[in-house]
Amino acid sequence: MSSDGNAKRKAGDWSKWRIVLLFLCSNLASIFLFSGPFNWVSLQYFHPWESPNRATPAMDELIAKLNQTRNELQLSKEFSQELSAQIEQLTRFLRTSFENPNGNAHEEEHQWGSWGKPEALTGELKEFLYPKMLPLGYNPSFGSDTIYASAGQACALFKEDTEKYMEYEAGDLCPEDEILAQKLLLRGCEPLPRRRCFPRSSPNYQEPYPFPESMWKTPPNSSVVWTAYTCKDYACLIDRKNHPGVEDCKDCFDLQFREKSRWLRPGGSLDFSIDEVLALKKKTIRIGLDIGGGTATFAVRMRERNVTIVTTSMNFNGPFNNFIASRGVVPLYITINHRLPFFDNTLDIVHSMHVLSNWIPTQLLEFILYDIYRVLRPGGVFWLDHFFCIEHQLETYVPMIENLGFNKLKWAVGQKLDRGADKKEMYISAVLEKPLVGH
CATH class of the missing domain: 3.40.50.150 (Vaccinia Virus protein VP39)
Incomplete structure (x- = not known):
């Protein structure tokens, strides 16, 4: 027989054994779920790939358990449906593992594949984005055995900025990139990928003023990291209303001006x-x-009347979210x-x-x-x-x-x-x- 013939025969044999392995693994999951404690010792010497034509007591026992499982499946439609979903996912996982033994089991269906080959994703971006198998397996609330990262679809459109945002050392300080992050949010990359780094804070941070004094008192400058803003203190922000130029909520950092009324x-x-x-x-x-809500004066007025208001605000050339929190009400940083x-x-x-x-x-x-x-x-x-x-x-x-x-x-x-x-x-x-x- 030619070498090509031998190769085809071997490929065919391997394909058959792969189907057998998938079948066995799928039904072992059934046995485990429906048969209570499982006697794994009885299978420890069962190696069908070594003796494919030889029946063994372990095989007989396995067949008996499979028959028992089949009967039990017929008794419970609900369990049958849930088990079928688990077997289907296990089969898909095993099939993908055989076809791509050195790769990620979910690469072929990964939603970021449009960026090119899956290996194009690297570092923390890849660590965050790739699907994660649930440790306890299939979860009916999820309808899946996998959890997918929550990141806005537009993040994939702005590849360069998203990759830059995820360039950092895990466990270290985060980059000073508030402007980049907000730019991504405003362009629809919302939510942003999570990061495993520590946000920077002022080295001279002071506790906020006590409530209710905090509602109408300008917070300390040390409550803010000013790197991203033109102004470098609250005095500059308060004075902004006296100068030409267009700024978002130009006069609302001055709590003794129009905000007061x-x-x-x-x-x-x-x-x-x-x-x-x-x-x-x-x-x-x-x-x-x-x-x-700008600097959250509406929320403050409502709180004075025992009404709780959450304020959404962006940081357009000013620390709006820090300022809101310093006043003693809740900021929500969404677009x-x-x-x-x-x-x-x-x-x-x-x-x-x-x-x-x-x-x-x-x-x-x-x-x-x-x-x-x-x-x-x-x-x-x-x-x-x-x-x-x-x-x-x-x-x-x-x-x-x-x-x-x-x-x-x-x-x-x-x-x-x-x-x-x-x-x-x-x-x-x-x-x-x-x-x-x-x-």
């Missing part, structure tokens, strides 16, 4: 006070969310594009001032509005505070808001006049109640 009293048809909004719901507002991290029908109030406006793509804004509706409990309120648009855009935004089916507790549309009436810039301010009976 925000939401205390009505200021015209578009300006609602916190007290009048709370009065609409007769003390049933207890917990909520402020989207894009406007992030699905709200709350379960359905749970919050009493969602507030947003200026952030929800016409700068957001129209379809994305609609997704956001529906997500706000989702997390509000029946009877909860959405306070849309100074939504900005151009006059002709009202034809788009008003129906979009009304289509959600909120009850209008307060509704006002008026001109934004700080840049002149000729600009035809408009504001919408509204307090909208989610119906007690849903859609």
